[in-house]
Amino acid sequence: METHPHYIQGKWTRATGGKTFHSLNPATGKSIGTFSAGTSKDVEKAIEAAEKAFSAWSETPAPKRGDYLFEISRLLRKNKEKLATRMTEEMGKVLKEARGDVQEAIDVFEYMGGEGRRLFGQTTPSELKQKIAYTIRKPIGVVGIITPWNFPLAIPAWKISAALIGGNTIVFKPSSDTPRCAYDLMKIIEEARIPKGVVNMVTGSASEVGNPIVESPRIRGLSFTGSRETGKWIMQHAGIKKIGLELGGKNPIIVMDDADLDLAVDGILWGAFGTTGQRCTAASRVIVHQKIRNQLEEKLVKRTTQLKLGNGLDKKTDVGPLINEKAVEKSIYYSALGRKEGKLVCGGKPLDTPGFFFEPTIFTNVKQSARIAQEEIFGPIIAIIPVKNLNEAIKVCNHTEYGLSSSIYTRNIRNAMQAIEKIEAGITYVNASTIGAEVHLPFGGIKQTGNGTREAGIEGIHEFTETKTVYIDYSGKLQKAQGIE
Ligand code: NAP
Numbered sequence: 001m002e003t004h005p006h007y008i009q010g011k012w013t014r015a016t017g018g019k020t021f022h023s024l025n026p027a028t029g030k031s032i033g034t035f036s037a038g039t040s041k042d043v044e045k046a047i048e049a050a051e052k053a054f055s056a057w058s059e060t061p062a063p064k065r066g067d068y069l070f071e072i073s074r075l076l077r078k079n080k081e082k083l084a085t086r087m088t089e090e091m092g093k094v095l096k097e098a099r100g101d102v103q104e105a106i107d108v109f110e111y112m113g114g115e116g117r118r119l120f121g122q123t124t125p126s127e128l129k130q131k132i133a134y135t136i137r138k139p140i141g142v143v144g145i146i147t148p149w150n151f152p153l154a155i156p157a158w159k160i161s162a163a164l165i166g167g168n169t170i171v172f173k174p175s176s177d178t179p180r181c182a183y184d185l186m187k188i189i190e191e192a193r194i195p196k197g198v199v200n201m202v203t204g205s206a207s208e209v210g211n212p213i214v215e216s217p218r219i220r221g222l223s224f225t226g227s228r229e230t231g232k233w234i235m236q237h238a239g240i241k242k243i244g245l246e247l248g249g250k251n252p253i254i255v256m257d258d259a260d261l262d263l264a265v266d267g268i269l270w271g272a273f274g275t276t277g278q279r280c281t282a283a284s285r286v287i288v289h290q291k292i293r294n295q296l297e298e299k300l301v302k303r304t305t306q307l308k309l310g311n312g313l314d315k316k317t318d319v320g321p322l323i324n325e326k327a328v329e330k331s332i333y334y335s336a337l338g339r340k341e342g343k344l345v346c347g348g349k350p351l352d353t354p355g356f357f358f359e360p361t362i363f364t365n366v367k368q369s370a371r372i373a374q375e376e377i378f379g380p381i382i383a384i385i386p387v388k389n390l391n392e393a394i395k396v397c398n399h400t401e402y403g404l405s406s407s408i409y410t411r412n413i414r415n416a417m418q419a420i421e422k423i424e425a426g427i428t429y430v431n432a433s434t435i436g437a438e439v440h441l442p443f444g445g446i447k448q449t450g451n452g453t454r455e456a457g458i459e460g461i462h463e464f465t466e467t468k469t470v471y472i473d474y475s476g477k478l479q480k481a482q483g484i485e
Contacts, residue, residue, distance in 0.1 A: 010196030053197030066116025
C-alpha cells in the first residue's frame with residue numbers, strides 16, 4: 001500500500017524518519033491507507049516553506065487571492081460525490097451527511113473568495129481638523145491550523161479559506177483519524193495552483209506534529225478545533241500568539257408544552273443521532289416540559305428504535321458507526337453511568353459486529369447535575385430532563401460549563417424571545433435542531449466552548465487578521481489629540 005505523503009512547499013514529501021500510520025474505516029475496522037507520521041523536523045520544514053511564501057502571498061491583492069478560492073470551490077464541487085464517498089469510507093458519516101460536509105466546504109471557499117473584494121475596515125471622523133482615520137485588515141503571518149475528524153473537510157475549509165483570504169500562509173495538521181480527507185483537500189489545493197508554500201500539510205500525531213506547531217514562536221496565529229482538554233493544553237503552551245479555540249458542547253433542546261411535538265421529535269433525532277452524535281453542536285440534553293413529557297418520550301423512543309445502524313454507504317442506513325474503538329468504549333462507559341443516573345428507555349449497548357457501532361440511546365428522569373447531563377460524550381446518547389416551566393428549563397439549560405448551540409421548540413413567541421435572551425450559548429435555534437450552521441454567519445460558543453473567537457462569516461476573517469489603525473494628518477501643522485494645546 002503506497003504511503004500518502006505530506007504536502008510541503010508544493011511538493012509531496014515523506015516523513016523524516018519514514019514512519020507511517022493507518023487510517024481505519026470505522027464501519028469495518030479495516031485500513032483504508034497508510035499515511036506519513038510526521039515529526040518536529042517536518043513541521044520545521046513546513047514553517048520554513050510558509051515563511052518563504054508569506055511576502056508574495058500577502059502582497060497579492062485580496063480579490064486575486066479570492067480567485068484562487070473560487071477555483072478551489074469549483075474543484076470541490078466537481079469532485080463532490082467522490083469526496084463524499086471517500087469521507088464516508090474514512091470516518092463513517094452517512095453518505096448524504098458527507099455530501100453536506102463537502103457542500104459546506106464548497107460554500108465557504110466561495111463565500112471567502114467573495115470577501116476578497118470586501119475585507120472591510122472602518123472609516124471614521126477624526127477629533128481634529130484636516131485629519132482622517134481608518135482601519136485596515138492585515139494578515140497575521142504564518143498560521144497553524146489543527147482540526148478534528150468529525151467535519152474532515154468543512155472545518156479545514158472554514159479555517160484555510162479565512163486564513164488565505166486574510167493573506168496568511170499555513171501549516172495544517174489534520175486529525176490522525178481523517179488524514180485521507182485532508183490529503184484529498186490538498187490535492188485540490190494543488191490543482192487550484194495556489195502558489196508553492198502557501199498551504200502546507202503535515203500529517204501525524206498530536207505529540208510529534210501538533211505540539212511543535214502549538215509551541216513554535218514562528219507560528220504567529222493558531223486556529224484549533226477539538227476537545228476542551230486539548231484547548232486547555234494549547235492555552236498553556238502556545239505562548240503569545242493569536243489563538244482561536246472552538247471546543248466542545250453539551251447542547252440542549254427545550255421542548256415546551258405548546259410545541260409541535262412531531263417537529264420537535266424530528267429535530268431531536270437529527271440533532272442527537274446525526275453523525276452518530278459526534279458533532280460539537282449535537283443535541284445531548286432534551287429539557288422537556290413535564291406536561292408533554294410522556295407523549296414526547298413515547299414518540300421519541302418509537303422513532304429512535306426504528307433507526308437503522310450500518311455502513312454509511314448503504315442507502316438504508318440512518319446512523320453510521322462511531323469513529324473508533326475508544327469512542328465505543330466511551331459510550332459504553334457513559335451508558336453504564338446513565339443506568340445509575342437515570343432510566344434507560346432505548347439502546348444502551350454496542351453492536352456485536354465488525355466496526356465501531358453503538359445503539360442510539362436515551363436516558364430519562366435525569367437530573368441536571370448528573371454526569372451524563374454535564375460531560376460531553378460525543379456519541380449517540382441523550383439525557384431527558386423534565387422541568388415545570390420555562391424559567392426552570394432555561395436554568396437547566398445554562399447549568400453547564402459549555403455554551404455552543406441550543407434550541408427551543410415552542411409556538412409561543414414570548415417563550416422563544418425569552419429563550420433567545422437568556423440562554424447562554426453562541427447559537428440559539430427556534431423550532432429547529434441544534435445543528436445547521438450556515439457559512440455566512442458567525443459560528444462559535446461561549447463559556448468553556450472557546451475563547452471568544454468566531455469562525456465563518458466576516459468574524460471568521462477577524463480570527464485570521466490583525467487590525468491596523470491609520471491616521472493621516474493633512475493640516476501641515478502639529479496637531480495634538482485629546483485637546484492638548
Ligand atoms: P482532539 O482530541 O482535541 O483533537 C483535535 C486535533 O488536535 C487533532 O488533530 C489532534 O491530533 C490534535 N491534538 C490533540 N492534542 C494535541 C496537542 N496537545 N497539541 C496539538 N494538537 C493536538 O479532538 P477530536 O476528538 O479530534 O474532536 C472532537 C472534539 O472536537 C469534541 O470535543 C468536539 O466537540 C470538538 N469540536 C468542536 C467544534 C467547534 O467548532 N466548537 C467542531 C467540531 C468538533 P490527533 O488526531 O493526531 O490526536
